[in-house]
Amino acid sequence: MSQEVADAAAPPAPSSSKLTNAQKARIERNQAKAQRLREAKLVAHPYKELASNQNNGAHPEAMLGKGQNAVIKVQGTKYIDSGGGFLLEQPVLPGASASGEKLPPGNGGNIIVDDAIAIPVQYEECAECGDQFAESYLFSNFGHSVCDKCRDNEERHALITRTEAKAEYLLKDCDFDKREPPLRYISRKNPHNVRWGEMKLYLHLQVLKRALEVWGSEEELLRQHEGREEKREVGKARKYNKQMKQLRMEVRSSVYTKKTHAIHEHEFGPDTYNEEEDTYTHTCLTCPYSETYEKM
Incomplete structure (x- = not known):
């Protein structure tokens, strides 16, 4: 459709002279909206x-008044x-500091703000090989300066339980926990029964060093072991003799009476004379006891 046809089809626009004041006010409000x-x-x-x-x-400070x-x-x-x-966050632009302050002339160019925290790394020296290391299993758990490549779990750096250490080195609980510095340990589940308490594993080298601090020398530790072994044997013998005495009292009813605890009194028969040894012998009438003596 051509422009002429469109103009002919469109309704004639109302003349401004034919609009009322109310219509003109409404048109102005719509245009403003x-x-x-x-x-x-x-x-x-x-x-x-x-x-x-x-x-x-x-x-960015130039935008303070915009919107x-x-x-x-x-x-x-x-x-x-x-x-x-x-x-x-306000960007740091060339010629300005991180806080937004302008820098003096001559300090222009791109400014790199280094806000990273520098954490110093302390290296330890391995007591076995002398190499430096930042972290290892023995140093982290026990404070023992040995790197992971020199760690020997079977012999030199073996672990020992608290119960075994107390029995082998005659140590008390205060020697582990109260004596300075307290021995460090790691906790593990009990392999015999998971419902039991956790085991405390100590470094064998540190336990041996603590035992030498307590007893002074290995010879004194050995003497303490021997003394306790003797006391243990004496206690066993005393217990054995007590049980045997009780057993004899129960078996020999003729000598010992349970009810009255009365002592047997011998009643000897006639004497028998031995000419070769010039001795006399008499035997109890109620028990097999016999007695040999000499007459003056």
Whole structure:
């Protein structure tokens, strides 16, 4: 359809002279409303506005009066309020410090802010090979300066339970926990029964060193073992004799009476004379006891 046909088909626009005052006021209000809607749609997204300003080289502080963007300082760091519920960290631009202050002339160029925390690494020297290491199993758990490659679990760096250490080196609980420095240990499940308490495993070298501190020397530790072994044997003999005495009292009813605990009194028969030895012998009438003696 050509423009002429379209113009002919369109209804004739009303003449401004034919509009009433009320119609003119309504048209003006609608035009003002449409203008406000167009202006609202033309507002750029805060991220896009910030990116365009940065690309154009504008400093963020120059945007303080534009829209709802404002600079907020939190704990020494400046943030830009985007107006949409987000705070954008203010970028460090050439010629400005991290806090937003301008640098003196001659300090321009790109500024690299190094905010990483430097953690010093302390190296230990291995007591076996002399190499330096930062971390190892023995050093982390027991404080023993030996690297992992020199660790010998079978002999030199074997572990021992608390019960075995107390029996072998005659140590007490206070020697493990109270004597300075307290011996370090690791906890493991009991292999015999998981319901029992956890085992405390100590480094055998450290337990031996603590035993030498307690007893002074290996010879004294050996003497203590021998003395306790003798006491143990004496206790066993005493217990055995007591049981045997009780057994004899129960078996020899003729000598010992359980009810009255009375002592048997011998009643000897006639004497028998031995001419070769010049001795006399008499025997009890109620028991097999016999007695040999000489007459003056």
